[in-house]
Amino acid sequence: MLFYLTTLGLVRFLTKDAPPSDEESDKENLMAVDVWKNSNYLCWNYVLNGLCDTLYRVFYVTKSAKELWKTLDWKYKTENAGSEKFVVGRFLDxxxxxxxxxxxxxxxxxxxxxxxxxxxxxxxxxxxxxxxxxxxxxxxxxxxxxxxxxxxxxxxxxxxxxxxxxxxxxxxxxxxxxxxxxxxxVEHKSSSKNKKKLGKSSKLGSKGGISKQAKF
Known part of the structure; x- marks a missing residue:
């Protein structure tokens, strides 16, 4: 936003007050005041337009671009201070x-x-x-x-x-x-299979029948 206002030539209205004027001011001074008010109004609305709807409803009551910018600056500096402590806590923990x-x-x-x-x-x-x-x-x-x-x-x-x-x-x-x-x-499984095969073959005779074993 600061860069955008700089390109528009409006950034000075974020820090400066309106020029003094009264009923006795000359015509040239009154014209300068009118120009300042118009430019301040544009700057104020550019900043408001950059806010989300929720923040817009909070900050549209400000009177000038300077007041709006100062309020926003204070708000986000306070939040940044909190975020610094939060990051430090995350790092330590x-x-x-x-x-x-x-x-x-x-x-x-x-x-x-x-x-x-x-x-x-x-x-x-x-x-x-x-x-x-x-x-x-x-x-x-x-x-x-x-x-x-x-x-x-x-x-x-x-x-x-x-x-x-x-x-x-x-x-x-x-x-x-x-x-x-x-x-x-794998080796254990293959050795177990070999043992099972040997056990089955020892129970079979020469023609595949059950071998006769001595009875005790």
């Missing part, structure tokens, strides 16, 4: 779990960090790295301790590289373990 893919949780945490930066809350990269390491899930405790004791300074890109490598290694180990389990199951 975020906990990684073992039941979700790690990299998706890393990306979620990265989005929260970007939201904090967008709210003009400066977080240096060392803090971001330390916070992400501290929030790793319980099953990643060994890697967490390794990264915390690592003396070489690490940036976010290096940390993501370490996490991706470890995540890929764990996925590869799970696939290998699953393949070994499947192979053992």
């Amino acid at each position: 975020y906990v990684m779990v073992d039941t979700k893919p790690l990299m998706s949780q890393v990306h979620e945490l990265q989005v929260l960090i970007q939201e904090l930066l967008a709210e003009w809350m400066f977080l240096n990269e060392a803090f971001q790295v330390a916070a992400m390491i501290e929030k790793l899930p319980p099953s990643w405790g060994d890697l967490r301790n390794y990264l915390k004791n690592k003396r070489k300074k690490m940036d976010m890109e290096a940390l993501f590289g370490e996490l991706r490598i470890e995540n890929d290694n764990r996925r590869s180990d799970r696939r290998s373990m699953k393949a070994r389990v499947n192979a053992n199951v």
